[in-house]
Amino acid sequence: MTGGHSLSVHGVTASRRGLGLGVVLIGFTAFAAGTATGQEIERAPIHYSEATPKNAVTDLKERLAAGTARLEYEPEHGYLRSLLRALAIPESSQVLVFSKTSLQRERISPKTPRAVYFNDDVMVGFCLRGRVIEISAVDDVIGTAFYTIDQSDEEKPAPQRQTESCLLCHSSSANRGMPGHLVRSLFVDGRGDPLLSSGSFRTDHSSPLAERWGGWYVTGTSGKQKHMGNMITRGAKRPEEIDNAKGVNVVDLKDRLTISFYPTPHSDIVALMVLEHQTGMLNRLARAGLETRMALHYEREMNKALDRPADEPSDSARSRIRGVGDDVVQYMLLRDEIQLTDRIEGTSTFAADFAARGPKDSKGRSLRDLDLQTRLFRHPCSYLIYTRAFNSLPGEVKDHVYRRLWDILNGRGNGKDDPQLASADCETILEILRETKPDLPDYWKASR
Numbered sequence: 524m525t526g527g528h529s530l531s532v533h534g535v536t537a538s539r540r541g542l543g544l545g546v547v548l549i550g551f552t553a554f555a556a557g558t559a560t561g562q563e564i565e566r567a568p569i570h571y572s573e574a575t576p577k578n579a580v581t582d583l584k585e586r587l588a589a590g591t592a593r594l595e596y597e598p599e600h601g602y603l604r605s606l607l608r609a610l611a612i613p614e615s616s617q618v619l620v621f622s623k624t625s626l627q628r629e630r631i632s633p634k635t636p637r638a639v640y641f642n643d644d645v646m647v648g649f650c651l652r653g654r655v656i657e658i659s660a661v662d663d664v665i666g667t668a669f670y671t672i673d674q675s676d677e678e679k680p681a682p683q684r685q686t687e688s689c690l691l692c693h694s695s696s697a698n699r700g701m702p703g704h705l706v707r708s709l710f711v712d713g714r715g716d717p718l719l720s721s722g723s724f725r726t727d728h729s730s731p732l733a734e735r736w737g738g739w740y741v742t743g744t745s746g747k748q749k750h751m752g753n754m755i756t757r758g759a760k761r762p763e764e765i766d767n768a769k770g771v772n773v774v775d776l777k778d779r780l781t782i783s784f785y786p787t788p789h790s791d792i793v794a795l796m797v798l799e800h801q802t803g804m805l806n807r808l809a810r811a812g813l814e815t816r817m818a819l820h821y822e823r824e825m826n827k828a829l830d831r832p833a834d835e836p837s838d839s840a841r842s843r844i845r846g847v848g849d850d851v852v853q854y855m856l857l858r859d860e861i862q863l864t865d866r867i868e869g870t871s872t873f874a875a876d877f878a879a880r881g882p883k884d885s886k887g888r889s890l891r892d893l894d895l896q897t898r899l900f901r902h903p904c905s906y907l908i909y910t911r912a913f914n915s916l917p918g919e920v921k922d923h924v925y926r927r928l929w930d931i932l933n934g935r936g937n938g939k940d941d942p943q944l945a946s947a948d949c950e951t952i953l954e955i956l957r958e959t960k961p962d963l964p965d966y967w968k969a970s971r
Contacts, residue, residue: 579610580645593605610647618798621738623716631650631715704806712755712756720760729860743793743869787871792869931944953967
């Protein structure tokens with residue numbers, strides 16, 4: 524949250540110096556990159572701010588310009604619902620965050636939380652009667668790109684790219700200099716102000732449920748498993764003992780806010796869990812792409828300076844690529860995922876909508892199949908392997924990821940940090956990927 528409040532997913536925040544996107548809760552904050560810094564991504568070969576992005580939002584802008592798509596304004600939500608339809612983002616993905624951690628913090632409170640919506644490629648942040656809608660998109664060229672749409676009734680509305688102001692938060696040290704996202708759980712008071720001196724928890728699939736969702740509304744049941752959702756902290760300090768009995772197993776929010784102000788009445792617990800996994804995976808994929816491009820650029824420049832063949836491998840550059848690739852693999856196979864002790868059940872159609880997107884193999888299995896009894900996914904390999912974030916990776920790092928996945932799933936992993944998967948899970952993941960991922964290397968087609 525340096526450089527002013529920004530679009531965040533604790534809340535999605537956009538910097539006050541511009542209309543950038545920052546984050547605190549899901550917070551759209553940047554994710555750490557091994558050796559890169561925010562300054563590095565503005566130099567060759569990335570040129571982040573000057574580069575021409577390629578993502579779902581630029582695709583939409585082209586359709587808007589050609590007249591094949593149109594955004595329609597509604598008095599209550601502005602362009603929100605039309606934008607979600609245009610970007611194929613389900614309303615069932617709605618999650619609500621009530622911490623004042625964004626550009627439009629004056630609009631946010633426990634009575635008027637900001638809403639976040641997402642699919643595999645795009646996240647959208649919306650505030651009631653807000654000045655702008657904030658957008659973050661997976662990008663083929665620069666990893667992550669940020670946009671806003673003015674919430675005024677215009678003849679030809681279109682998303683506008685945001686760069687410098689967004690990077691103050693989105694490529695901060697929390698994300699190792701890479702544009703990305705951050706999901707955090709905070710202690711929040713009755714006005715929506717985060718008690719930053721009380722600490723916070725960064726959240727992904729490895730986080731205990733007891734540390735999740737501070738500052739978020741949560742609808743759904745988790746049995747005896749406690750969490751921090753729906754909790755208002757009384758006083759100016761973190762309580763010595765956290766008693767959130769009234770915030771757990773909440774199935775509607777009508778006694779907490781005017782929920783009819785929002786497109787749906789949900790802040791679904793399953794959507795939150797998927798979002799937490801997704802932000803961590805997208806961060807790693809964005810970092811892998813940018814780090815690899817920078818490493819290869821360094822390699823070429825060094826070879827040129829030393830009068831070596833342009834394609835002569837550099838040990839340091841290739842080590843850098845392997846490092847970010849290994850990070851992708853470990854997260855993709857849900858290393859260190861917590862074990863659930865009671866069933867998780869949401870209140871919206873999100874779980875069904877998410878699982879239905881497939882793809883499925885000949886036995887009807889998919890990496891989108893949810894477990895929600897002992898773990899998040901039935902088959903512990905991220906569905907984001909199918910997305911543009913993965914498909915747009917440079918070949919050098921993608922090849923490394925494929926090889927490491929193949930080795931681990933075949934019981935040949937030798938890294939001390941390699942995920943330890945059950946043999947049955949490995950076999951199932953291999954079978955699903957062989958049938959549903961068309962660009963697998965030829966060696967994947969061999970029997971186990």
